[in-house]
Amino acid sequence: MIIKTKKDQFESYLEDTSNLYGTASSLYIVKNKEELVTLIRDLNKHKTPFTISAGRTGTTGGCVPLGGVIISIEQLKSIIEINKENKTVSLETGLTFKELEEAVSKKNLTLRSSPTESLAFIGGAISTCASGVRGFGYGSIRNYISGIEVVLPTGEQLNIKRKAVSSVKRLFDFEHKGKNFKFKLPSYTAPKFKSQAGYFVHNDMDLIDLFIGSEGTLGVIVGAEINLQDMPLDVFDGLIFFKKETEGLEFVEKIKNLKIKKLLEPTSLEFFDKNSLDMLRSEYSFVPQAECAIYFEQAVEKNDDPAALLDKWAGLSESLNAIADKSILADTPKERERIFEFRHRLPQAINEYLRSFKQLKTAVDCAVPPAAFMEMYNFYKEKAKESGINYVNFGHIGEDHLHFNFLPKADSESITAKKYMETFCRKAVELGGTVSAEHGIGKIKKPYLKIMYTQAQIEEMAHLKKYFDPVCLMGLDNIFGKEILSRV
Ligand SMILES: Cc1cc2nc3c(=O)[nH]c(=O)nc-3n(C[C@H](O)[C@H](O)[C@H](O)COP(=O)(O)OP(=O)(O)OC[C@H]3O[C@@H](n4cnc5c(N)ncnc54)[C@H](O)[C@@H]3O)c2cc1C
Structure with missing residues (x-):
């Protein structure tokens, strides 16, 4: 394991593309799963919070630590097997999309769903349920994950295969490696369309889908089995x-x-x-x-x-x-x-x-149902004009999902832009949409989750997190604030 304790040795790990800048006492670069398990058990003993860092291409500050230590999965890079017949790949999740495509293309296979940015890690994409430029044709990465290996925030391990464990009426009750897991899911239902806002929860759901999109809060995804397809x-x-x-x-x-x-x-x-x-x-x-x-x-x-x-x-x-x-x-x-x-x-x-201009990202990634798209589009234009702040609007129009970005030049504009972002999120929810379709909530979009879910529902999410992370150490301040964890 590589350990860096001087800030100037790990400065680039304190930020992602949201421009949020964090703080941490050290960086641990683990070489394998065993080192990770030992490290997490040790951090539990000392009650030290930790944040998982992957490709750091996220746009919402999810991998940016606000205290504690950073654990990087960048050396978990093995491809365990590419199975040409079943069209699957088993791998460690520190691999980038670029590396994955280079390897599987030699067998004329491809994973065409990716978060556009080829330097993102497979683990980062599973944790944010990324979709990207080909979402119109292929949907999000969720559709392709058939198995994951997770190290829980306590150091325990779970191997989850798709279709192996399901909830019954929002209750999970199963045994894994001699331990019984029993927990209740929150009462809301995640949108059926493209959405990455809070935990994915449905009535009778697959356990694997709870961990996909959990934004580094429920466990470290160290391995995955992914379904591929033939190259077009x-x-x-x-x-x-x-x-x-x-x-x-x-x-x-x-x-x-x-x-x-x-x-x-x-x-x-x-x-x-x-x-x-x-x-x-x-x-x-x-x-x-x-x-x-x-x-x-x-x-x-x-x-x-x-x-x-x-x-x-x-x-x-x-x-x-x-x-x-x-x-x-x-x-x-x-x-x-x-x-x-x-x-x-x-x-x-x-x-x-x-x-x-030393400004944080001030962008929304709302998606709305198809019938509401034009109303949302015109709303963006009308409010942007009213704000007087420069902006660009682009992205996944096929999925009724645009990235509206304000371009503030000064703090005063940024404050105004944030108010408009909240207005946009409110409008999207009013139209039956989501406050985040693919980038997740991370740290900088927490205020918008409150527009989509009630305080009680957010507390239910926090309860669920505490089931897997009773000491509250992993990915703090992602999705909801740590103060909620101490309250529930
Ligand atoms: C130019 C550009 C274009 C982009 N376009 C898109 C797009 O079209 N669609 C899209 O969805 N995204 C897009 N993104 C955002 C980003 O690439 C995705 O969110 C990506 O999935 C993040 O992966 P990462 O490896 O960089 O994760 P990071 O940013 O390092 O981490 C993201 C989150 O996942 C957690 N995490 C990371 N690895 C693990 C793990 N193994 N186990 C548990 N938790 C983990 C982190 O703690 C953090 O909360 C874009 C980014 C850029 C810079």
Whole structure:
């Protein structure tokens, strides 16, 4: 185990992409599960809080410690088995998505669901139930996890296989390695659509789903078994620019309807508003003056006719007056990389901008039911104008889920922006949506969880956490404040 006790040796572990900056007395980089178990038992003995650190690409401060020590899983990197026949991979969770894809692609397999950022760890993504740029086609990582190995905050271990243990009427009662586990679930029901706000709870649910998305509060996920799929035969991407925003939004509606009817099944459908394009234009000279753009990815599978698919995309874009000579069709790996990089660059550019003004991320990642999307979209625009603060709005429009980001230049603007963020979250919940669709609550979005759930329901979450972490040491201040833990 590597131990670092001087702050300047582990400064980069005190932050993530939310720009929240934390504090810790030391960093432990464990080499294997056994070291982790011994360390956690020791921390329990001394009542020392600990925060799990993975790729630190999170946007809500989840891996940022507010005291105690940091445990990094970066050396848990083994791939235990890639099973070509069953299309599964068993691995340690310190592996990045980039490393995973490099390894499984040699067997013509892929996990196409990922959190866009390829430096995120598998463990981080399972803990935040990440989805990402291909969420439209593949959903979140939850859909692909068939087993996990967890070290609980007490040092005990759980091996959980999907479909092995379920709750009955919100009660889990099972035996594992000679110990009986019996606990009640909170009384709320998590949304059925894309949502990553608080623990995932349903009436009769699979135990594995409780740990997926638990944001480093219920246990350290050290191993996972993941279902993969065959590589698509081919993939092409497009970046389509629209002079008029209304036409871009109509284009999206058309694609969504075709997908419902299974007439066109893109794996990605992403939106850039005018401000997003203005922000990126200085770096990407191919960006024309346009009111919005749509990025899509289309996989070509065995029974698909690539020419017919291309025709459909071209026909639809022409019918809505896309800027044909500036739009890009990427059908070579190099071109695809170029426009994927463009898509990925935007959240990075936002983080750099905020960092330059020493501001925390002030963004919402609300999703709403499809019928409410336009109302939410117009609400963002109206309130953003009223605020007078710069902003960009972009993201997973196929799933009615945008990342609205304020770009405050000073603390005074940031304070105002935070008030508007709360207004946005209230509106999303009023429309039947969620306050976080994929980034999680972490530390910086705790105020918004209160909009979605009652105080009593949040206390039920805290009760559940205390069942697994009776001394209250792991991932403190994630999802709910530690003061709630001392109260329940
Ligand atoms: C440019 C950019 C684009 C992004 N786009 C998307 C996107 O499209 N979709 C999306 O969902 N996210 C996106 N993200 C956010 C981020 O990549 C995801 O939240 C990712 O899943 C975090 O993984 P990580 O390894 O960096 O975790 P970290 O940030 O290190 O940790 C996240 C949380 O998980 C906990 N944790 C980490 N590992 C474990 C473990 N093994 N066991 C228990 N708890 C653990 C931590 O304590 C923390 O609470 C983006 C980020 C960036 C920078």
